Amino acid sequence: MTILVVLLSLAAGAYFIAVLESWAVHGRLQISRPAISALALLGRESLLARTPDRLFFEAGPVLLLVAGLLAVSVIPLAPGLIVTDLATGALFLNAALAYVLVALIMAGWGPNGAYGMIGGWRFLGQFVAYAMLIVMPITAVAMRAESLSTVDIVTSQAALWNIAYQPLGFVLFVVAAMGLCWLPPLDLPTAEGDLAGGVEAEYTGVRLAVLRLARMVVILALAGATVTFYLGGWLGPWLPAWAWSGIKILIVAGLMVSAGRLVPRVREARYLELSWKLGIPLALTNIFVVGVIALVVPI
Amino acid sequence: MTVQLIFLAFFGAAAVWFGIVVFRTHSMVRSALALLFSQTAVGLMFLVMQAEFLGVLQIMMMATEMSVMAIFMVMFMMDPGGMGAMEMTHQKRLSLWSGGVGLVAAVAVIWLADWGPTVPDIPGAAEQAADLGRELLGRSMFIFQSAGLTILTAMVAATMVAIAPIEESSK
Numbered sequence: 001m002t003i004l005v006v007l008l009s010l011a012a013g014a015y016f017i018a019v020l021e022s023w024a025v026h027g028r029l030q031i032s033r034p035a036i037s038a039l040a041l042l043g044r045e046s047l048l049a050r051t052p053d054r055l056f057f058e059a060g061p062v063l064l065l066v067a068g069l070l071a072v073s074v075i076p077l078a079p080g081l082i083v084t085d086l087a088t089g090a091l092f093l094n095a096a097l098a099y100v101l102v103a104l105i106m107a108g109w110g111p112n113g114a115y116g117m118i119g120g121w122r123f124l125g126q127f128v129a130y131a132m133l134i135v136m137p138i139t140a141v142a143m144r145a146e147s148l149s150t151v152d153i154v155t156s157q158a159a160l161w162n163i164a165y166q167p168l169g170f171v172l173f174v175v176a177a178m179g180l181c182w183l184p185p186l187d188l189p190t191a192e193g194d195l196a197g198g199v200e201a202e203y204t205g206v207r208l209a210v211l212r213l214a215r216m217v218v219i220l221a222l223a224g225a226t227v228t229f230y231l232g233g234w235l236g237p238w239l240p241a242w243a244w245s246g247i248k249i250l251i252v253a254g255l256m257v258s259a260g261r262l263v264p265r266v267r268e269a270r271y272l273e274l275s276w277k278l279g280i281p282l283a284l285t286n287i288f289v290v291g292v293i294a295l296v297v298p299i
Numbered sequence: 300m301t302v303q304l305i306f307l308a309f310f311g312a313a314a315v316w317f318g319i320v321v322f323r324t325h326s327m328v329r330s331a332l333a334l335l336f337s338q339t340a341v342g343l344m345f346l347v348m349q350a351e352f353l354g355v356l357q358i359m360m361m362a363t364e365m366s367v368m369a370i371f372m373v374m375f376m377m378d379p380g381g382m383g384a385m386e387m388t389h390q391k392r393l394s395l396w397s398g399g400v401g402l403v404a405a406v407a408v409i410w411l412a413d414w415g416p417t418v419p420d421i422p423g424a425a426e427q428a429a430d431l432g433r434e435l436l437g438r439s440m441f442i443f444q445s446a447g448l449t450i451l452t453a454m455v456a457a458t459m460v461a462i463a464p465i466e467e468s469s470k
Contacts, residue, residue: 053326053329056329056332086351086424091352091355091356094359099362101362105366105369106332109328112380124370149425
């Protein structure tokens with residue numbers, strides 16, 4: 001039952017994000033647009049490139065979808081409304097999202113095309129940049145909650161949300177999360193304009209539909225993680241818990257999808273440099289500050 | 300208990316099978332990712348044995364490590380896609396012997412070692428993570444710190460070797 005509710009809200013959320021993204025890209029708000037393009041994709045011929053790595057080509061989009069769904073399974077939408085409350089939930093989220101990288105490498109390598117392959121390997125470079133900045137802010141969040149369980153992390157923010165407790169970690173995490181779901185300005189693996197779609201270049205029809213849907217799920221998983229770790233999850237006055245989760249996740253996802261489009265695309269070498277020379281020292285500072293606060297004035 | 304054993308055997312067989320695939324495929328990327336899925340299967344075995352933290356950690360670490368390894372294999376091998384069906388194995392007799400000796404040694408250790416009494420009740424996942432933390436910051440701290448320092452040294456050394464000296468390249 002819980003799984004069904006989570007899947008349905010995921011589908012609704014994915015549709016909302018798709019509407020918002022098409023609005024941000026095309027400049028026109030059309031509610032029916034994702035449905036029409038989904039129908040078009042399903043009706044279109046699904047081409048197979050010449051001498052592909054068939055196994056990777058087919059498995060890439062599916063693995064991406066599975067990774068997104070597994071990540072969603074540890075995000076609590078309300079007390080009790082979580083697919084599985086693992087004691088290592090925050091770590092499990094990382095483990096599931098690590099397979100986004102594997103899926104993109106497979107999808108990039110599979111079709112035996114230059115653009116796809118460059119896109120896939122570029123994401124590996126991007127991963128080296130963002131990976132530490134996903135894990136280190138989560139460490140600070142877990143330090144405050146004294147638990148890796150996502151439910152415990154939400155309840156630990158009853159007095160003060162983590163966005164106020166550790167704003168530095170919040171900023172680092174959101175930027176890294178945008179890198180993880182390759183949203184502009186960090187959309188290097190698909191990079192329209194210089195890679196002609198990159199990883200998506202050789203995909204058509206049903207396979208492309210699965211790839212795009214999977215990306216929506218990953219975006220929602222990251223928005224859900226941001227809300228769980230920094231914005232108090234389901235906590236909030238007046239409205240029921242699930243409504244607060246839904247509103248917060250959609251707002252965060254909407255901002256992630258649209259805000260980055262105002263900034264020019266970041267080159268991968270620059271992104272790596274910024275992440276390692278600026279991001280990691282800041283993340284370590286964040287861990288230190290949170291440690292001091294947790295020991296001196298426990299809130 | 301029986302279901303647990305069946306799953307353990309299944310993931311164990313999967314780990315071995317993917318391990319074999321590593322050497323049976325010509326494609327370097329397939330080979331690297333087969334090794335990844337072999338390690339993921341080992342992680343799933345940890346999960347079946349209710350070692351949640353270790354299992355999740357194994358599944359997470361291997362995904363990134365094997366992907367990085369894949370790009371190095373693609374960079375350094377002559378036929379990374381395996382489309383030329385190039386022979387990539389060498390020193391077969393030596394490999395067979397060392398592999399065989401390794402297998403016999405591993406089986407001997409498994410059979411002959413005294414594994415101590417089986418823990419009757421497994422602590423909860425959160426408690427396991429806490430125990431692991433105490434172990435890492437207590438008895439095993441020295442080992443882990445020296446391992447970390449060794450890896451850091453290797454990383455710095457590898458980077459130094461990889462960077463071409465500026466004076467030489469500008470000539």
